Amino acid sequence: MTSWQQAAAKDTALMNDFQAICGFGGRLSGSGQDEAAMAWALERLREVGPDVRRVAVPYDGWRCLSSSLTLLGDTPLSLDCVPLLRSASTDAAGLEGVVLDLGAGRQEDFDRAGDAVRGKIVLVRHEYPFSQGHLHRRRKYDMAVARGAAAFLIANTLPGAGPLSGSSGRPRDGAGIPAAYIDHEGAQALAAQPGARVRLQIQGEELRDSMACAGILDLPGGRDSRIVISAHMDGHHLGNSALDNATGVAVALAAARILAGSVGPDTPGLRVCFFTAEEWALAGSARYLADMPAAERRDLKLNINLDTVAGDDTLCALISQYPALAGVVDRTAERAGVPVSHWLPFMPNSDHANFAKHGIPALRLVAGFEKPESRVRHILSRGDVPDIILESEMRNALAVTCAMASLALSMSDHELDALKSGSTCPGI
Known part of the structure; x- marks a missing residue:
């Protein structure tokens, strides 16, 4: 057993913290559960170091007031649905239309349908998010909007798992269409009736002046540079958001406890960031970084982001087109x-x-990259609950996080800056 595995094994609070975070509920931003969980986390961070602060960041808040989906016919059938966050609203009576099944809902599926998409209620399928060929729901939604669809339905492909939850990415007052997740069984019912007609009703409300927050712990070293460990606190109203992302927050808290003694006069500082509004198209961290003074932002040398770090016994680092990170x-x-x-x-x-x-x-x-059969498959669903998480996986993620951050803390600023070498990340 390595020293980092031993350190991870000795942290007695790891799983208690995980259970405590899940105990706040799904922690949907704007529900109050996210704020309560963040207040708890700030107190936990204060046990590690005194420089703890809460940073308020605006985001485009929204809430669903009502929703329903009905398969029309001689005997109307009510189907389970969950509106995408920031979905456009229908009229109060709902939107009636013909369903066009586009299978996976990839570019070639939209191209094949051509003008037939216009005015239809498009049905596509959700894909396991951690795979090389994954196409995100928002890209499918964007194609439906661009092709003139009247509404957008995206189906969970797992039988008996219910609908999922996620964001449409539609900006405040932006153009968009009504959009909702449905379950596997609902998709089967629609697919069995080509040209099926449905009534979709979604009433949402813009919550202007909404504020998310970030919780920050700074452990200063002897240099202005910072290594950042981040995780998002917010989740969805389905399940307890255990995978996504109580796992990451609990591991980040434990890593802060273990690594605090490694920060000293010859090292960079260590910053731990807990974000909310991540499930809203990454809005919380986007605004936090955009509002940060440029000089402070330049001091951030490496971000180790922990998100869904258990649910399978395999770990993968998505290194964001920074090839030098492969060696790290x-x-x-x-x-x-x-x-x-x-x-x-x-x-x-x-x-x-x-x-x-x-x-x-x-x-x-x-965890679970290219493992659609893993327990990570329950992400975004009612099945995202504490019981699917194994302690051994949490402790492996903690050992990896501590080893990586410790390695970064031992590097000079010149070595840290060299990690940018060869990057082709969009936006740079």
């Missing part, structure tokens, strides 16, 4: 005694993406 990951895996793969292409599926776009080498540590 390989050295980390050796030090931690835990295998970690890496994936170079930019995947904008968590807060690391906003760091990377600002020219900060960034990665996301995630």
Whole structure:
């Protein structure tokens, strides 16, 4: 057992913290659960160091007032649906239309349908999010909007798992169409009736002047530079958002406890960031970084983002088109005694993406990459509950996080700046 595995094994609070975070509920931004969980986390951070602050960041708030989906016919059938966050609203009576099944809902599916998309209620399928060929729901939604669809339905492909939850990415007062997740069984019912007619009703409300927050712990070293460990606190109203992302927050808290003694006069500082409004198209971290003074942002040398770090016994680092990070990951895996793969292409599926776009080498540590059969498949669903998380996986993620951050803390600023070498990350 490596020293980092031993350190991870000795942290007695890791799983208690995980359970405490899940105990706040799904932690949807704007629900109050996110704020309560953040207040708890700030108190936990104050046990590690005194420089703890809460930073308020505006975001485009929204809430669903009512929703329904009905398959019309001689015997109307009510289907389970969950509106996408920031969905456009229908009229109060709802929107009636013909369903056009586009299968996976990829570019070729939209191209094949051509003008037939216009005015239809488009049906596509959700894809397991942690795979090389994954196409995000928002890209499918955007294609439906661009092709003139009247509404957008996206189906969970797992039988018996219910609908999922996620964001449409529609900006405040922006153009968009009504959009909702449905379950596997609902999609089957629609697919069995080509030309099926449905009534979709969604009433949403813009919440202007909405504020999210970030919780920040700064452990200053002897240099202005900072290594950042981040995780998002917010989640969805389905389940307890255990995978996504109580796992990451609990591991980040434990890493802060373990690493605090490694920060000293010859090292960079360590910053721990907990974001909210991540599930709202990464809005919280985007605004936090955009509002930061440029000089402070330049001092951020590496972002280690923890998001869904358990749910399978494999770990992968998504290294955001920063090829030099591959060596960091390989050295980390050796030090931690835990295998970690890496994936170079930019995947904008968590807060690391906003760091990377600002020219900060960034990665996301995630479990279950290319493992759609893993327990990570329950992400965004009612099945995202504490019981699917194994302690051994949490402790492996903690050992990896500590080994990686310790390696970064031992590097000179010149070595840290060299991590930008060869990057082709969008936005730089």
